[in-house]
Amino acid sequence: MWRHIASNALTFLVVLFFLFGGVLIWAQNSYVSEGPLEQAICVQVERGSNFRRVSESLAEDGAVSSAALFRIGADYAGKTSQLKAGSYLVPEGASMAQIVDIVTRGGASTCGTEVVYRVGITRATVQVRELDPATGRFVEIAEFDPAEDAVPEEYTEVKAEADTRYRVALAEGVTSWQIVQELNQIDVLEGEIEEIPAEGSLAPDSYEISPGDTRAELLERMVSAQDRILAEAWANRQDGLPYDSPEEALIMASIIEKETGTPDERFLVSSVFVNRLEQGMRLQTDPTVIYGITRGQGVLGRGIRQSELRAETPWNTYVIDGLPPTPIANPGRASIEAALNPDDTGYIFFVAKTLDPADGHNFAETLAEHNENVAAYRALEAQREN
Template identity: 75%
Template sequence: MWRNIASNALSFLVVLVFLFGGALIWAQSEYDTAGPLDQPICLQVERGSNFRRVSDELVSQNAVSSGMLFRLGADYADKTSELKAGSFLVPEGASMSEIVEIVTRGGASTCGTEVVYRVGITNASVQVRELDPTTGRFEEIADFDPGADEAPAEYTAVRERADTRYRVALAEGVTSWQVIEELKQVDALEGDLEEIPAEGTLAPDSYEIQPGDTIASLVERMQRAQDLILTQAWQDRAPGLPLESPEEALILASIVEKETGIPSEREQVASVFINRLNEGMRLQTDPTVIYGITNGEGVLGRGLRQSELRAATPYNTYVIPGLPPTPIANPGRASIEAALNPDDAEYLFFVARTLDPSDGHVFAETLDEHNANVAAYRRLEAERANQ
């Protein structure tokens, strides 16, 4: 009898083992297979939340088939303690394992509401926008000038939310004075700077920030980024350039940045200035003269006077030979690379193609060609004046 009992117990145990193994295989398959979500969602994980709350939210949005299995899988993967707060884009059909990875890997939030503080050449703005997970596009909620406008209610509301993301975006060609003046208007940043950073040393880019970050810490990030860009570009520079140091390359890059906003023209514009330096010709560029007048503090807002073009100042490249003493703006990566790898062309001159700056420039190798191009431009000016 005992032998029969033992045999039946062993058989039952074997069945249990097989059932348990089958359950594990099924659970693993469910955990890794595509989920029921039929369109992307933005999952918000509040600070201090836990996997039970997250799983309940996912079940309510039909993103997972089982909250318990989602939690067990996260626990088995030893991810339970790694839950991050933020707003996360969960794609259509995401598996439980993929969602666990999304909410535990850290880094910046991938959706939700963000505030972008834009520092532009002629103005600054604050933009509040929200990602529509179904289209993958940001929808603007509010846009205002922090120096002139009262902050709208939409901005105040998102500033009070813990999951709001913040970025500072620097346009290519802004001056260091402009950057610092506008950063003072960013209420998500704290502190101040005693001195304006050296011109050209701040990398135009988009920087993720957190409320309470200091202006000084953000500026250090910008300086480190620009130093890395310049160092790499200098190492990869074309041979035989009339530039003796990375600092001179930065000066030339800033001139290229201010002379054209057309990405495809940067190497051509750089070739003109490189050729002029090689020929011992003056650079004769208006942006350097303007910087000598404004010191980078705002926009001149008028045309240059003949007296200013004749004045012997360190930045008047119509008078001085070679490069000015410092950069005249903060150039972006593309202009730095263009200055150090210009087109292999023999251009010595360029002038605006039309009265629309977006149409770019026309280039010339000889003075006669350039004079003809200038004459064509003057005719366009005359036609506009007679309209």
């Protein structure tokens, strides 16, 4: 009798063991396999939240099949103490393991509302936008010019939200003066900028910021980024270029930036100016004349006068030989790389193809060809005036 009982007990334990093992395998597979989410969602993790609240919210949104299993998996992975506040994009079909990684990895939020402070060549804007998880695209909520427009209510509201992201986006070709003027208008930054950074020393890019960051710290990030870009491009430059230093290449890059209406022409424009330097010709480029007039403090807003083309300023390349003494703007990476790796051409002239700068230029190796191109452009100007 006792032997029969022992045998049944052993059988029961074996069955229980296999059932437990099966449950573990099922749980593990459920944790790492594709989840039930049919459409991407934005998950907000509040400051001070915990995995129980997050798991229940995910279950309500249909992102996980079991809140308990989600918590058990996170605990087994040792990540329950690594929850990070923020707004995170959870893609459709994300597994529990992937979602745990998303909400514990940290870094910048990947969805939700963001404010972008755009510093452009002719104007600056503040844009409030929100990511649509379904499309993965940002939808504009409000946009305004801080120098001219009243602050919209939408901007005030998102500033009060703890998970709002902030970015400063610099257009290629903006001047250091323009950047400082606009940074001083950003009300989530602190501190004063005592002096304008050297022209060309700030890298045009998109910079994540947080309320309370200082303007000086942000400028340091921009300077460091430009230093890295220039050093890398200088190390990979072509041989035999007419530059004695990275600083001279940066000056050339700024001219290319201001002369190029289409990105794919940068290396051609670079070849023209390099050929001119090598042949001892003056660069004769209008943006340098404009910089001599404005010193980078805003846009000229009108055409260049003949007297200004003849005026002797350190930047007027119709008057001076070689490069001007400083950059005339802050060039982007592409223009820096173009200055140091120009196309191999015989071009020494170029003029706009049409009245739209986006249409690019006609390039020429001889003055006769260039005069024909100029005549074609003048004809287009005459048509517009008529």
